[in-house]
Amino acid sequence: xxxxxxxxxxxxxxxxxxxxxxxxxxxxxxxxxxxxxxxxxxxxxxxxxxxxxxxxxxxxxxxxxxxxxxxxxxxxxxxxxxxxxxxxxxxxxxxxxxxxxxxxx
Numbered sequence: 001x002x003x004x005x006x007x008x009x010x011x012x013x014x015x016x017x018x019x020x021x022x023x024x025x026x027x028x029x030x031x032x033x034x035x036x037x038x039x040x041x042x043x044x045x046x047x048x049x050x051x052x053x054x055x056x057x058x059x060x061x062x063x064x065x066x067x068x069x070x071x072x073x074x075x076x077x078x079x080x081x082x083x084x085x086x087x088x089x090x091x092x093x094x095x096x097x098x099x100x101x102x103x104x105x
Contacts, residue, residue, distance in 0.1 A: 035072075035095070038102050043070035056097055059083060 042049050050065045053075065059082040060068075068074040072094065080090040 034102065035098050038098050039070070039072050042101070046070040052101070057082070057093075 046069060049070065053065065053068075054060060057079055060078055064078045064082070068078060076087065076090045076094050079085070079093060080087055083090070085093075
């Protein structure tokens with residue numbers, strides 16, 4: 001009897017958490033779509049954006065910025081290389097920077 005009660009409690013907790021998990025996945029997809037829009041704007045105004053990138057990541061060289069040409073994946077890779085950090089850390093930095101840029105745009 002006690003086992004059935006515990007199973008029922010676990011099922012209730014699991015089912016109760018399901019909407020949260022679904023919502024988190026939807027939020028991530030929306031964020032990726034927003035990031036795509038931001039990067040389209042960044043690519044379009046790369047010559048102006050290079051200054052902001054250089055301010056944020058001063059170790060990037062002018063040659064790095066020429067090579068990046070507004071491509072997010074290139075920026076993440078260059079940050080990872082220049083700062084000696086993991087790809088996840090570089091991704092987190094770029095994501096934070098994107099959010100700041102989206103508020104400024």
